[in-house]
Amino acid sequence: MKKKVAIVGAGVWGRTHAFLYKEHPEVELVAICDQNIEKAEKFADQFSIPRVFVDHSTMLDELDFDAVSIVTPDFAHGAIVVDCANARKDILVEKPIATTREDLIRISEAVSENNVRIMTDLHNRWSPPFAVAKQMLDNGELGSPVSAYFRLNDVLWVATDMLPWSSKSSILWFLGSHSVDTLRWFFGDEVETVYSVSSSGVLKNLGLDTTDIYQTILTFRNGCIASMENSWITPNTNPCVNDIKFNFTGSKGMVNLDLSNNQMIECFTQNESKHPDVLVNHFVHGKAKGFAYESIRHFIDCLVTGDEFLIKLDDAINTSLVVLSILESAEKSIPVKVEYFNSD
Numbered sequence: 024m025k026k027k028v029a030i031v032g033a034g035v036w037g038r039t040h041a042f043l044y045k046e047h048p049e050v051e052l053v054a055i056c057d058q059n060i061e062k063a064e065k066f067a068d069q070f071s072i073p074r075v076f077v078d079h080s081t082m083l084d085e086l087d088f089d090a091v092s093i094v095t096p097d098f099a100h101g102a103i104v105v106d107c108a109n110a111r112k113d114i115l116v117e118k119p120i121a122t123t124r125e126d127l128i129r130i131s132e133a134v135s136e137n138n139v140r141i142m143t144d145l146h147n148r149w150s151p152p153f154a155v156a157k158q159m160l161d162n163g164e165l166g167s168p169v170s171a172y173f174r175l176n177d178v179l180w181v182a183t184d185m186l187p188w189s190s191k192s193s194i195l196w197f198l199g200s201h202s203v204d205t206l207r208w209f210f211g212d213e214v215e216t217v218y219s220v221s222s223s224g225v226l227k228n229l230g231l232d233t234t235d236i237y238q239t240i241l242t243f244r245n246g247c248i249a250s251m252e253n254s255w256i257t258p259n260t261n262p263c264v265n266d267i268k269f270n271f272t273g274s275k276g277m278v279n280l281d282l283s284n285n286q287m288i289e290c291f292t293q294n295e296s297k298h299p300d301v302l303v304n305h306f307v308h309g310k311a312k313g314f315a316y317e318s319i320r321h322f323i324d325c326l327v328t329g330d331e332f333l334i335k336l337d338d339a340i341n342t343s344l345v346v347l348s349i350l351e352s353a354e355k356s357i358p359v360k361v362e363y364f365n366s367d
């Protein structure tokens with residue numbers, strides 16, 4: 024029997040989820056929920072979804088289904104995750120899983136009490152350059168992990184135009200969660216302390232009450248060290264929406280990734296030059312391709328087969344706990360030790 028799936032959040036990234044559900048032969052997209060009824064109805068038309076809801080609680084009360092994608096703004100994940108877990112739905116939630124310690128505790132309890140399966144879309148683990156570098160580390164070519172530098176920035180347009188809610192989030196939630204998860208994955212351990220500094224002004228001058236940039240030093244329990252940068256003030260003319268530089272040093276080798284100017288395709292017209300994305304999310308012969316789709320495909324495959332998700336609940340919760348510590352560190356200008364739920 025096909026798995027019945029609903030989506031909460033009919034925005035830009037909700038569409039990314041919908042493309043995958045519509046493609047998969049073992050899945051039926053049964054409902055879309057968005058607090059904005061017009062957006063929900065348009066979305067339902069585009070993807071031929073039979074039921075439309077404006078409130079996830081009503082959807083959970085009235086409709087029988089197996090799993091849900093939660094694709095609301097960063098700050099509006101936690102409460103919906105808890106309600107869906109209490110309704111015994113399997114869950115794919117966009118990163119970050121939640122943005123407050125209280126919500127993280129409630130999620131942890133609801134997931135274990137109801138024995139539901141949950142994955143957070145920390146999709147950088149499916150990015151081919153990162154995955155190949157990680158394979159080299161796992162094969163022993165680089166020795167043991169020592170340190171890393173990771174810049175993951177967005178162009179200004181993301182904060183000013185793409186996300187209507189950027190002032191209510193932070194580049195640390197929006198991109199920093201990917202950075203933290205990637206570093207935890209490479210180092211195979213948890214972050215112990217963080218020290219972060221930040222700068223504001225560019226976005227505030229444009230009327231957006233959010234920090235421009237954070238630079239953070241992280242120490243890990245196993246002695247590894249990293250520095251990471253997250254900003255959303257890169258000029259819009261950057262060839263890629265992200266400015267991505269990653270350097271990883273091991274005891275026997277090093278890898279460098281520069282993904283900011285993917286120039287595999289150069290396109291010049293009378294008015295612009297551009298370098299279209301062929302790595303993250305695009306279509307080939309009408310099928311969704313790219314690592315942003317692969318993580319969602321992984322969720323659906325595991326939903327159907329019962330296999331374990333590659334991203335565990337602890338990955339998502341600990342990533343959010345690290346981001347909360349970074350925000351505290353930047354606000355107080357002091358190093359902060361991350362307090363995990365399990366102290367082992």
Ligand SMILES: NC(=O)c1ccc[n+]([C@@H]2O[C@H](COP(=O)([O-])OP(=O)(O)OC[C@H]3O[C@@H](n4cnc5c(N)ncnc54)[C@H](O)[C@@H]3O)[C@@H](O)[C@H]2O)c1
Pocket residue numbers: 031032033034035036037056057058059062077078079094095096097099117118119144146185186187188197
């Ligand atoms: N994996 C990635 O790299 C990636 C990329 C882009 C976005 N995202 C994540 O996806 C999420 C959504 O981003 P987006 O760009 O689609 O935002 P968006 O603003 O385009 O869409 C969000 C939608 O959620 C709806 N909504 C808000 N609160 C709701 C509620 N309580 N109940 C029902 N609907 C509600 C809004 O009306 C809106 O239609 C964010 O968490 C973002 O970080 C992830």
